[in-house]
Amino acid sequence: MVISKSEASRDLRQEEYNADMGIVGGGLSGVCAAITAARQGLKIVLVQDRPVLGGNASSEVRLWILGATSHMGNNNRWSREGGVIDEILVENMYRNPEGNPIILDMILLDKVMQEKNITLLLNTAVYEVAKSDDDTIESIKGFCSQNSTEYIINAPLFCDASGDGILGFLSGAAFRMGAESKEEFNEGMAPDAAYGELLGHSLYFYSKDTGKPVRFSPPTFALDVTKEIPRFKSFNAKEHGCKLWWVEHGGRLDTVHDTETIKWELWKVVYGAWDYIKNSGNFPEAENLTLEWVGMIPGKRESRRFEGDYILNQHDLVEQRHHKDAVAYGGWSIDLHPADGVFSERQPCNQWHSKGIFQIPYRCYYSRNIKNLFLAGRIISVSHVAFGATRVMATSAYGAQVVAMAAALCLKYNKNPADIYNEGYIEELQKELTKSGQHIPATRLQDDDDLVQRAQIKSSSSLLFKNFESKNILFKPLTIAAAQMLPLLPGKVPVITVPVKAKSNTVLKAELRISSITGNFTPDITLAAKEIQLTEGEQEVQINFETSVNTSQYAFVIFLINDEIELGYTVQRITGLLSVFNGKNKAVSNNGKQVAPDGSGVDTFEFWCPQRRPEGQNLALALSEPLQTFNAENIRNGTDRPSIQPNAWVADTVDNDPSLTLTWEQRQSIKKINLVFDTDADHAMESVLMTHPETVMPLCVRNYHIEDEKGAVVYAKKGNYQTRNEILFDEALQTKQLKIVLQHPSENVPASMFAVRCYAE
Template sequence: MLVQEFSQVTRGNKTITTQSDLVVVGGGLAGLCCAIAAARDGITVTLVQDRPVLGGNASSEVRLWTLGATSHMGNNNRWSREGGIIDEILVENMYRNKEGNTLIFDTILLEKVVSEKNITLLLNTSVYDVKKSDPNTISQVVAFCSQNSTTYELNADLFCDASGDGIVGFQAGAAFRMGAETVEEFGELFAPDIAYGELLGHTIYFYSKNVGAPVKYVAPEFALKDITKIPRYKVLNDKDFGCRLWWLEYGGRRDTIHESEDIKWELWKVVYGVWDYIKNSGEFPDAENLTLEWVGTIPGKRESRRFEGHYMIKQQDLVLQSQFDDAVSFGGWAVDLHPSDGVYDSKPGCTQYHSKGVYQIPMSTMISKNINNLFLGGRLISATHVAFGSTRVMATTALSGQAVGYGAAQCIKNKIKPAQLLEQNQIKELQQTLSLNGQSIPGIAIDKEANLLSSASISSSSTFKLDYLQANGKWFKLEIGVAQLLPLEAHTKYDYTFSFSAEKETTIQVDLRTSERLGSYTPDAILETKTLELQAGEQEISFSFDSVLTEKQYAFITFLPNELVSIRQSEQRATGLVSVFNAVNKAVNNLGKQTPPDNMGLDSFEFWIPQRRPNGQNFALTVSPAIELYSTENITNGFVRPYLGTNAWAASVSDANPKMTFEWNETKEIKNIKLFFDTDYDHAMESSLMGHPESVMPFCTRGYKISDQNGNVVYETKANHQTINTVELSESIKTNTLVVEFESSNSDIPVSVFEIFIS
């Protein structure tokens, strides 16, 4: 029993004072990935989250799906899903939760954080004060947990503000912006005017459920009564719920920080009014058995403060794919701006324009230019309003958060300030750390010299060479253009054969296309065009192009539409091979072709996009000479996803016991073996709402074992589903030989591996 007498002075909260190397404020995907990266690299981290769960807008409190450069597989960014920690999370979510239950996603995020011994996690804890040791240095942040009535004084050498609204940077006095820059300031021709608006608003979602019996609904008094105040109300239906209703947006004309509660109330008014309309208007008889299962209690925020770093990324950097010496991550979502009046605006809910490929994001956008120990994470990095329209999405912010985490660890280890990471020797070290952990910075490979495997003789039981893909799939009617994406060697002429079925005598046009920007996947350069003569019925047609590639890269064997013709598909799939279609994806403003207004600083081009499995088979073909896609040299070339080539070794499909053997001229001491597998970076892996066909990606190697020169098994697994496998041996081994034996689990998909790194 506790009894305390009256006190004439006010009592203070219980106070806990801590010291760590890094304090991360904000437990969204950016802050979470930052904390995990830093902790894994050996420094102590305090992660402060003001909500009861992690994930921010991806959590069960808001329920927005996680997306980034893949853009719902609706753009030309092939194999662009973000790597490293966010990939590990999304792949794990697919394995446990392919249906997209956000409650399960919550548990995966919590598990990832609490499993890191170097992280102290504080949930339900809000930072409200910042202390500085001098005008440019933060010494402490002060936070309060409402659930245990405890005040936390959190001291650290470094801080990362990933709070969304930027509470740490704001109170520390760091330079920031809110609203849209003018066209004149950065020359961004897509910069919006005041009529369109300078801020993106908030959204609250709802979930509905069929209970199998009629359910009545009486709306609360505060619900919107006149549905016609929502100009787009006619597109409402009884099937859509959750983040498919992202356009129920409001607040872009308000102060999205200090008036957030007012914005929330307006969104509740909208949501309950929309549900009243669906249930009681008589327009939706199928809604009779539906009940309102869930409504968000906090809004998903899009935009508030953006802080100024040592560089501010802008529209031109995205569209032109600017190259940065300090590149540490990438983006690829469309430049996605919304009218500030949101749901009450008659304009489309968003204006999205895509770039022709992924763009680099430099470290200099993630370091405050004023506060010398403050990193910027999440949506508040240094970007203009226009560029923010793309950099703000969660998988992109998670990738940048990972860069900050490893960068912070490097600062502690090397006893430097964040800005010193921008120096040439430091940024190269950071880029290598990130690359080795799956970040896949565009154009930057893992250093071969650091890989013991680079000095080994490498052999394999077999190597898959592409000379044919079996004609064992369905027929695809050429109502739209299609293309087979193939990595071709430079200065090589190939002969192709494809299978067609024609309803009557006709012709079909085939193009050899490449991308004007090397490493991109927009087929905007037509090297040669041929017209093929087809007879009625099924037939194989052979052809070749006189034009050859001047550089090794992906090319498109492109067939233009002809509704009289069908092309045969193949059930065979393989790492780095994909078919694409000149198709529409309205969810990301893809109507088959992007044609922006003149003088907007945006590109016009066609969209050639993949189909989601179980569709999207390759096209049956033969090719001569066989394309050398999967050389054993690929596993030490430093690239861990397709780029210019497959960058993978793959065994022959007929190889029942594929293996690789590594032999050195002298004995090597080995402690770590890291393997990079193919979990299909072309698959978007939306984290919620949208179901997916598989728990494990079909290209991913499930089972393998590693043996030394004496045949001793040093590691074995039969249930892998992850991209990166880090085998850290309990004791170093000394050997001059390693053998990796893989299990083949699918007769239509060869075993493959991108990279093996041994140290």
């Protein structure tokens, strides 16, 4: 039936939602904030102006997710972000080891749709803000172009995770754009006008081998990159996607309002680059390649930064300053780019690392002048220099989880975001974040509600590490300086034995180093050095460093380069034990040593980094005295990853049925159990483009079950691959004892666990 209507004016269809918090922006930050908040019982409306979730990580842009791990190219050991962002990365590793961005889209959408407390509005752009007074947002309006519907979201709290800060901008929140002067924060890295004050956008493309020759006729707007791009010789046929992050433009323009102009310029570069690769004759290997995909929207790096009650700056990062309201951390380098981007003759980036991860305070995550506005993602309260490190996606998403947990406390106590800091709720916020999987440097979980804190803990065994298994030794040349990290307790350093092969009579140079800052993994203090005479052939060498350590810490047993020597390695892997190498990683400007320019305000130090599996085996060391650091008490020490110690219970390798038994004097009513396993927080887990050798981390316990005091199995899990397992019972379990029985992940990896927590509610 045809309906004919003629009216003087019409209104859009309108839908209205009442929520606990409205989140604007469905990038990785908005997604992690929404999921975290929903799991705390908040009703969330998540507004995303694109058809997919993930922002720069989505199939629309296809940038890999990274944070403090920095391609495993820095000294930030075991630094992958926790909570929901860890859950997503581990899930993506399991379901998508090939790095397919379409599968990541699916995973993100699936995670959001599983949360009944989230209402998701895709293709919806926020364009209007209503305020109840000058500094309070009452509601926001958005328009969906796909269903021609206007949405109104009412909420007591809002979070801007939109990247450009549209909600903060419309609400009148104080913001900055461009770089601060060197004088404002005394930042040696603050750029001058010649370098430029904004980072530009990038546009990626994918190529595909069709198995037969493919012609390419460029569009008329394609640039001649040989004439206009100073680094045109860096283009090659093998690299594509975010490996070409340096195809960047727009830092001299308004990176909010000129984005469409910037996109067109980047299209010109991309099609010109492909024309050069296909038609210059310099790349015969590209004959069968076709241009499979070119981004339709650019990946943005920088635009507005909003002001909170604290502005994080370069000194916070380099000095690793402690903040009483620390709630998150970062560890990416101070990564600034010349504003002229791909058209610049300068190096495409300027990366300077800290010696370790740095704390981010809560005061950076809310607006200083709009009372009910949280900030998340790259728009948080930081200087331009600090932004160079905090802007990356995993760090941004980690902070967004802070916002979600703080919002839950705001609603619980009827407070605004700033009140959480000003009225003494920070310790509760830190506690709830840590319970959810959020690691906060230099803090431990102290949770009186955890029934495990009052239990007697007994293990079937605990590893007394004295040596790696001596079978299947692999000998590798000492062409790169190598080190084994060992978690030492106060006292005399044990004598160390290592298998070596020498091609000739030569000298093995060994050093024992520690970090100058507690909790760091930069070996910048040498405690002892030894030179051992070797004779030609295979032999075992004893090294007595004749020194002691005063505090619990990781020490580095270092072997300096000698091409005449091969060191013995083991296939055995153990939680909290790791080998590192003084190699190079060009992806993060790591040339083995960072040499700080005069006046830069950054440090000079060496990089000692792990190798990606299947490499990176431990050195086959043996110790005169065992490391007594893997006992069962670690499961309630409040730290769920290695720090100054492994913080894990590890079963003995010869224990065929490893188990933990928790016993209480009185019967307990247990409604929830949380278990934390080792999914290798040192692995960066880049989300797209790069491939990975495994879908499940080799240290992760796959199979386990839980028994009550009568030996009845109350829960069983097979095929686990996640870090955190939360077990909820329909009816509270009444028992005086729990026994957790695990299987070793493999014959080369003993079972381990970071934490067990039990709750009555």
